[in-house]
Amino acid sequence: MASTLPEEMHGQFLDAFKKVYVLRSVSLPQLTSPHDILVKVDAASYCHTDAVLAEGLMPGFPYSFPHIGCHEFAGTVVAHFESPSLQASALKVGDKVGVPGRAFHPCGDCFECREPKDPVSQDEPGYSVYCPHAGNNGISKNGGFAEYAVVDARQLAPIPTSMTSVETAPLMCAGITIYAALKRCSLQPGQRVGIMGCGGGLGHLGLQYATKMGLEVLGIDNADGPLRLARSLNTGARIINANDETAEDIVKQLGKDDGKIDRGEIGLDAVIILPESQQAFDYGVKLLKDHGKCVVVSFPAKGFHISAHDVVFRDISIIGSLVGSNKILREMLEFSANNNVRAVTKSFPLAKLNELVEEYHKGCGGKLVIDLALDR
Structure with a gap:
């Protein structure tokens, strides 16, 4: 590490499930x-997963306490391993990078890593976000609610010059997850997509991307x-209050708009x-036409x-979507920069993380972010 x-x-x-965060100094x-x-x-x-983990609702995670959460963050490269890998050496001290949670230290030679299977979100052979042996920043290992963090060079994406770290951090989970989900829809311009939960952290970004x-x-x-x-x-x-309009009513209106009755x-x-x-x-499935996804x-x-x-009988496809590969991560960031897609955020200093958590549970939507510049 650098001597400075x-x-x-x-x-x-x-320090335990269902407890508040405690701020303290550590080495x-x-x-x-090498990575x-x-x-x-x-x-x-702050992500919904942080709340789930803190309540003890993710079996087996974290592996041990005390634990530093956060799997969507952004930072500045300050040091490399003494003999860095090619991927690590390509990132210079001073570079601004976005850090997603998955996948820290994938094994490189399992079924997933040898030959990535995901046609939408494909990584190069040797690295897979689906590696069952990989760790996860902020989940199985310490994450971003700290002044420094160790990350895997293969996870990272350079931050576009037009974006700040506060703008980038929410995209490292919420952004990549909803962007990859939209890619899995395999739609062409002009086709219709519905986003259930459109005012949340992922949803309001999905409205912009879509x-x-x-x-x-x-x-x-x-x-x-x-x-x-939203x-x-x-x-x-078109923003819909599900308490006021049924899925059947919406489908009927779409039929009238298109002049269709089948x-x-x-x-x-x-x-x-x-x-x-x-x-x-x-509600979402009822909105789909036959053969929808x-x-x-x-x-x-x-x-x-x-x-x-x-x-x-309707040939509805049910597809799961987790996050996205490093390739899709970089594509998403460039798309965000070029199309001015940004999360609606509210910032807090690191010292006030517990206040952020209280704000999260009010359910107002958007993203809550720790901005460490507020502590410095």
């Missing part, structure tokens, strides 16, 4: 692999705060399910009940 680096850093630690984390890079964290975004892709977009939510946020974006998407050809071409809600899932991003503990009738 401090010996200690501040980090926000979880700087060590680099142990390792030390970044000075500039911004760290409309900038030339799609006709319906955003659906049922809470006042997220609905206000409407304030002025993306041109139920099979009326509705959306694809829908993305973001809430952990069976009601949202059912339902892309599932959320994963409630009890799963979703799927109608065999919809799958068999």
Whole structure:
């Protein structure tokens, strides 16, 4: 490590499930692999997964306490391993990078790593976000709620010069996840997509991405705060309060708009399910025309009940979507920069992470971000 680096850093630690974060000083984390890079964290975004993990609802994670959360952050390269890999050496000290949670130290030779299987979000052989042996920043290992973090050079994406770290951090999970889900819809400009949970962290970014892709977009939510946020974006998407309009009513209106009466050809071409809600899932599937795609991003503990009738008689495809590869990550960042896609954020200093968590549970939508410049 560079001699100018401090010996200690501040980090926000979880010491047990269902507890508040505790700010304290610890030694700087060590680099142990040629792929390792030390970044000075500039911004760290709070994700729903952080809340789930803190409540003990992700079995087996974290592996041990105390634990530093956050798997979507951005920072500045400050040090390399003493003999860096080619991927690591391509990133210079001072470079600004975005850091997604997956995948830290993939094995490189398992079924997934040898030959990536995902046709939409494909990495080069030897590295896969689906590697079952990889770690995850902020989940299985320490993450971005600290002044410094060790990351894998193969995870990273350079931040476009037109974007700040605070703008980049939310895109490292929320952005890449909804962008990859839209790619899985395999739609052409002019086709229709619905986003269930359109005012949340992923949803409000999805409205922006989808409309900038030339799609006709319906955003659906049922809470006042997220609905206000979705409407304030002025993306041109049709924003629907699910409490006021049924899926059947919406489909009928789409049929009138198109001059069609056959139920099979009326509705959306694809829908993305973001809430952990069976009601949202059912609503979204009802919006689909026959042969439509339902892309599932959320994963409630009890799963979703799927109608065999919809799958068999309507040929509805149910597709899962996790995150995206490094290739898609970089594509997403460039798309965001070129099309002015940004998360609606509210910033807090690292010292006030617990206040951020309280704000998160109010459910107002958008993204909450730790901006470490506020502590310095």
